[in-house]
Amino acid sequence: MSNLLTYISVNDGKIKRSSLEVLSRCNEIAEKNGKTSSAIVISDDCSTIVENLKSYGPSVIYTIEDPIFKNHLNTPLLKALTLAMSEINPDVMAFASTEGSKDILGALAANRNAAALADVSEFDWTGDAVTAKRPVMASKIISSVETKGSPVILTVRSGSYDTVEKSGESKVQSIPFTFDKNELKLTLKEIISATGDKVDLSEAETVIAAGRGVKDEEGRKLIDELAAVLNAGIGASRALTESGDYDPSLQIGQTGKVVSPQLYIAVGISGAIQHVAGMANSKVIVAINKDPDAPIFEIADYGLVGDLYKILPPFIDELKKIKG
Amino acid sequence: MKFYVCIKQVPDVNAPLQIKEGELIQDANRNILNAYDASAVEEALVLKEAHGGEIEVVLIGPDKASETIRKALAMGADSGSHILTEGSEEFDSFSYAKILAEFFKDKEYQYIFCGKQSQDTDSGLTGSMLAEFLDLPYATNAVGLQLEGENLIVKRQGDTGQEMIELPAPSLVTCSNDMNDPRIPSLKGIMQSKRKPVNTIAVSDLKNGLTNGSIKTSVVGYEEKPKREPGKKYEGEPDEIAKEVAQLLDSAENVI
Amino acid sequence: MDEKFDCIIVGAGVAGLAAAMTLARNNMKFLLIEKGEFPGSKNVSGGVLWGSDLAKLVPNYWEEDAGWDRFINHRRLTFMDDQSTFSVDFKSSHFNQTPYTGVVVLRSKFDRWLAEKVEEAIAESDYAMDSFIATNILVEEVLMEDGKAVGIRTGEEKFYADSVIIAEGVNNLLTRQVGLQDSYVPADHMLTGIKEIIRFDQNVLEDRFQLNGRSGMSNEFVGFATDGVEGGGFLYTNKDTLSLGLVLGLKDLREKGKKPYDILNTFKKHPVISDMIQGGEVVEYSAHIVSSGDKRVMPKKLHTHGLVVCGEAANLLMNAGKAIQGMDYAMRSGILAAETIVENKKTDDFSESAMKKYQNRLDDSYVMKDINNFQDAVHLLHDPVMTQKIPNLICDFGRNFFSIKNEPTKKAREMMSDSIKEHASYWELLKLGVKGGKAL
Numbered sequence A: 001m002s003n004l005l006t007y008i009s010v011n012d013g014k015i016k017r018s019s020l021e022v023l024s025r026c027n028e029i030a031e032k033n034g035k036t037s038s039a040i041v042i043s044d045d046c047s048t049i050v051e052n053l054k055s056y057g058p059s060v061i062y063t064i065e066d067p068i069f070k071n072h073l074n075t076p077l078l079k080a081l082t083l084a085m086s087e088i089n090p091d092v093m094a095f096a097s098t099e100g101s102k103d104i105l106g107a108l109a110a111n112r113n114a115a116a117l118a119d120v121s122e123f124d125w126t127g128d129a130v131t132a133k134r135p136v137m138a139s140k141i142i143s144s145v146e147t148k149g150s151p152v153i154l155t156v157r158s159g160s161y162d163t164v165e166k167s168g169e170s171k172v173q174s175i176p177f178t179f180d181k182n183e184l185k186l187t188l189k190e191i192i193s194a195t196g197d198k199v200d201l202s203e204a205e206t207v208i209a210a211g212r213g214v215k216d217e218e219g220r221k222l223i224d225e226l227a228a229v230l231n232a233g234i235g236a237s238r239a240l241t242e243s244g245d246y247d248p249s250l251q252i253g254q255t256g257k258v259v260s261p262q263l264y265i266a267v268g269i270s271g272a273i274q275h276v277a278g279m280a281n282s283k284v285i286v287a288i289n290k291d292p293d294a295p296i297f298e299i300a301d302y303g304l305v306g307d308l309y310k311i312l313p314p315f316i317d318e319l320k321k322i323k324g
Numbered sequence B: 001m002k003f004y005v006c007i008k009q010v011p012d013v014n015a016p017l018q019i020k021e022g023e024l025i026q027d028a029n030r031n032i033l034n035a036y037d038a039s040a041v042e043e044a045l046v047l048k049e050a051h052g053g054e055i056e057v058v059l060i061g062p063d064k065a066s067e068t069i070r071k072a073l074a075m076g077a078d079s080g081s082h083i084l085t086e087g088s089e090e091f092d093s094f095s096y097a098k099i100l101a102e103f104f105k106d107k108e109y110q111y112i113f114c115g116k117q118s119q120d121t122d123s124g125l126t127g128s129m130l131a132e133f134l135d136l137p138y139a140t141n142a143v144g145l146q147l148e149g150e151n152l153i154v155k156r157q158g159d160t161g162q163e164m165i166e167l168p169a170p171s172l173v174t175c176s177n178d179m180n181d182p183r184i185p186s187l188k189g190i191m192q193s194k195r196k197p198v199n200t201i202a203v204s205d206l207k208n209g210l211t212n213g214s215i216k217t218s219v220v221g222y223e224e225k226p227k228r229e230p231g232k233k234y235e236g237e238p239d240e241i242a243k244e245v246a247q248l249l250d251s252a253e254n255v256i
Numbered sequence C: 001m002d003e004k005f006d007c008i009i010v011g012a013g014v015a016g017l018a019a020a021m022t023l024a025r026n027n028m029k030f031l032l033i034e035k036g037e038f039p040g041s042k043n044v045s046g047g048v049l050w051g052s053d054l055a056k057l058v059p060n061y062w063e064e065d066a067g068w069d070r071f072i073n074h075r076r077l078t079f080m081d082d083q084s085t086f087s088v089d090f091k092s093s094h095f096n097q098t099p100y101t102g103v104v105v106l107r108s109k110f111d112r113w114l115a116e117k118v119e120e121a122i123a124e125s126d127y128a129m130d131s132f133i134a135t136n137i138l139v140e141e142v143l144m145e146d147g148k149a150v151g152i153r154t155g156e157e158k159f160y161a162d163s164v165i166i167a168e169g170v171n172n173l174l175t176r177q178v179g180l181q182d183s184y185v186p187a188d189h190m191l192t193g194i195k196e197i198i199r200f201d202q203n204v205l206e207d208r209f210q211l212n213g214r215s216g217m218s219n220e221f222v223g224f225a226t227d228g229v230e231g232g233g234f235l236y237t238n239k240d241t242l243s244l245g246l247v248l249g250l251k252d253l254r255e256k257g258k259k260p261y262d263i264l265n266t267f268k269k270h271p272v273i274s275d276m277i278q279g280g281e282v283v284e285y286s287a288h289i290v291s292s293g294d295k296r297v298m299p300k301k302l303h304t305h306g307l308v309v310c311g312e313a314a315n316l317l318m319n320a321g322k323a324i325q326g327m328d329y330a331m332r333s334g335i336l337a338a339e340t341i342v343e344n345k346k347t348d349d350f351s352e353s354a355m356k357k358y359q360n361r362l363d364d365s366y367v368m369k370d371i372n373n374f375q376d377a378v379h380l381l382h383d384p385v386m387t388q389k390i391p392n393l394i395c396d397f398g399r400n401f402f403s404i405k406n407e408p409t410k411k412a413r414e415m416m417s418d419s420i421k422e423h424a425s426y427w428e429l430l431k432l433g434v435k436g437g438k439a440l
């Protein structure tokens, strides 16, 4: 019997690091408690993913393959997961927290009559209840939660656990699946891809985030330059995704993405709690802001007080020098 | 056309908070309309203004939460249903969705709008749970909505890009606050809201759908998030402080 | 909706809420408009609400856990120099009886609670569906027709009423718009109030300040607290927090080039203060203008055809050293304004002379009597001798008086005269003594 099951999120044919973090945690819990930890891949093409997954040693790698999974759509994904859960019967079904998994988490839990926990930053399971921690109140408070009954479905914030490779045989088992277009209650009309570059924010080691202080083309150029020097992902505050200056998928915060890079540089961002909710777990935080009382300075390790247009050019120059 | 918007009263996360004996205490007991739900109401209003129809808001909450229903009515919703709780129960998203499902069982509607998440708990579950219980097509995290005939064209925010999805009616959508700026009620709106009908229903009348096992998650405690130690502020010549910090990021932090 | 109200009140602070409660209880149809998101959201101050008018508005409020924090039965006036404090301290179980004569309130909580009580009163009135409290609405203009106030405008919307009560607080733009006050008020008569809310474990706070149940303490400070700037300091015990702050003369601050926040920080580092606040966590910081209570800046008149001004919009405030009284004046003037309108409604007469009855009521009340009687004390408190020399002198005396050294001890009188020699001249003191004697 399989006890813990991790859903493997795939982006552009690549496994998302955050789902490997979840799998690593499930492996650890399984080992500690004498349970098993398996993984499931649902994709239009599973083969390479399965191969890459083997170094993380899940006992079984389940696959559901169908062309319908080329793009994210909740109806087929939900059907596949419902099917998988009824066949595999896991006690704990874990996802990395992504827009894709959040889209189906509630519906899947409703369908399976399961307890659901979204966006946990820690979780544990001893075979009885799942206990977990969740940031609440715009991440000012951590709540400890407990589930009743089985199964339990949860999503885990990226950066909550390290990825740990594991040796061991992984059995691969495909679950037969058919999907009739008529079952599709909705239609996907169009996909509007992000215009920003493809560094996945939740996986980036360094994130440069632009806020309202970045007023114009010149400012955005400085951000691009800085990101290029540091090989960083670019994010933005709501002020700039709302204005259309940055792609909405780059928004960091309560409504947007949660990131926890090694280095976070907030440029012209005031530090509203809803923004901070998405980046407070960064290892080193640098803030550039001309207002010495901006709340961002309360959490910044390095607070540069001044005009970003004057600070960024020498900052970039110096970084270039250091980088050789 | 009938729009339903599920709205929730939530504590204002901007108000000072503290934890006392494991309970979360909000000094001023300040509660507001969940920001994401305000966006859902706004979106319904815009669609109604363009295409006609009627908007009803639904809220599960204690007596005091009626002020939140008034707020939505003052924005322009036509009527409200208040599913009144006694205040002792601790519902989770699953049980809220069950109660709502029971409420909607015998209702006629084209659209149900929810917020994409509660501002206080950030769960983001109730909407899609309700859709599943009611067997409705749904889309979450909407950032744009249009009507084509009776079909909703939803722009939803995905991980890397956006997806345009068409939903036949009846359907359910959960709304992001990125889709609009909710209007602030006008004085006339506030005055009219008092005369708009609000139907009160005891939660016990909708507990059919609730079984013993319906409350599946519970909060066992709260702790304050460990504060980050504020670091150092660098004020002075831009050239100098920029250089200094850049070097420290290399030498002291080793992060570049 | 072209209905007309009996009254429109602008501002849901203490004054506006007191007026609204009075109108609701008297079955009037009214509109109370507040620009903040909720009543109290803009009212950061808080402090002690003196007197017992609250019991008139909300009988037996003390039986409720909400709204107010503690009643005052312990008062202290402290003179301080840079290292010492010398206090006059009075505590009495006399003050333990209801109705209390002073309760500490935090305005963001109190105003909201009082607004809920007003809502309840509206619901029980004849105009349950027609009287409103509307928040998040800014009144931009009082509508005047032929010198008569007829309503208000907010954005594009206009609303009409027989009467208007302006209860907009110290920044009285509308009072100026209708011409009751000059549009320019010199900064010499304005102070800035800054305050921190410092949180403790409730038991720690109660032990430290010897609080029992809901009893509380208020402490005023003169001297070093303001770092040479005209003004004073205050400390109030709330339920599980302290309000600690300063009021500082705007003009003096500007002239001395000092920043309020820096002064507050120095104040907090004073050895005596730092002992009091040790272990607490600052959870809120706020700043607000407060009037000096100088009669010279009061509006020329507090009424005109169809309109009255109450609370701090009318500059009703007193700070004569022993306490800041603003909220109690606001409350009483709000009640009196509403009572005038209730009376005028009976004859449907809102003319200038009918509205003047408000002024008369106010003149007859303790509010104007105290303001008139204590003007000299108000001026005295702004005397630099009072903010620097006297506190230094008193502390110096205290240090000598309470020091026991192994050498012959001087008589207290000698010690006093030594201290005077060091810190002020007899002449200055004499002048002050004469002034003070007259003032009090």
Ligand SMILES: Cc1cc2nc3c(=O)[nH]c(=O)nc-3n(C[C@H](O)[C@H](O)[C@H](O)COP(=O)(O)OP(=O)(O)OC[C@H]3O[C@@H](n4cnc5c(N)ncnc54)[C@H](O)[C@@H]3O)c2cc1C
Residues within 6 Å of the ligand: A210, A211, A212, A213, A214, A236, A237, A238, A239, A240, A251, A252, A253, A254, A255, A256, A257, A267, A268, A269, A270, A271, A272, A273, A274, A275, A278, A288, A289, A290, A291, A294, A306, A307, A308, A309, B035, B036, B119, B177
């Ligand atoms: C329910 C809810 C959810 C939300 N979710 C999010 C979210 O996910 N992400 C998010 O970011 N926000 C979110 N917000 C919005 C958030 O509250 C803030 O409004 C937003 O983060 C502000 O963005 P900002 O800091 O860029 O802009 P501002 O707050 O306007 O700050 C701009 C800063 O730039 C500085 N500045 C200006 N010019 C310069 C210059 N030349 N040099 C240096 N500094 C300069 C200013 O001093 C200021 O501090 C949410 C709000 C709500 C209610």
Ligand SMILES: Cc1cc2nc3c(=O)[nH]c(=O)nc-3n(C[C@H](O)[C@H](O)[C@H](O)COP(=O)(O)OP(=O)(O)OC[C@H]3O[C@@H](n4cnc5c(N)ncnc54)[C@H](O)[C@@H]3O)c2cc1C
Residues within 6 Å of the ligand: C010, C011, C012, C013, C014, C015, C016, C033, C034, C035, C036, C039, C040, C042, C043, C045, C046, C047, C048, C049, C050, C137, C138, C139, C140, C167, C168, C169, C170, C174, C192, C193, C194, C195, C245, C246, C247, C287, C288, C289, C290, C310, C311, C312, C313, C316, C317, C324, C325, C326, C327, C328, C330
């Ligand atoms: C730091 C500090 C400490 C103090 N301590 C004490 C104390 O211990 N005891 C005491 O008695 N007093 C104290 N005061 C003074 C007291 O706070 C004021 O005197 C009192 O609040 C005046 O009440 P009010 O109702 O007249 O005005 P406010 O309380 O200022 O209320 C006015 C209301 O009108 C609203 N408003 C203004 N203009 C408009 C408009 N155009 N449209 C709609 N709404 C509008 C405002 O948002 C506000 O809510 C203190 C003041 C300060 C600054």
Ligand SMILES: Nc1ncnc2c1ncn2[C@@H]1O[C@H](COP(=O)(O)O)[C@@H](O)[C@H]1O
Residues within 6 Å of the ligand: B005, B006, B007, B008, B009, B034, B036, B037, B058, B059, B060, B061, B093, B096, B113, B114, B115, B116, B117, B118, B121, B122, B123, B124, B125, B126, B127
């Ligand atoms: N008590 C409630 N009453 C009405 N709607 C609710 C309630 N709780 C949750 N919802 C809806 O579900 C959304 C949030 O779900 P969740 O984040 O799971 O709490 C809200 O934005 C509402 O639309």
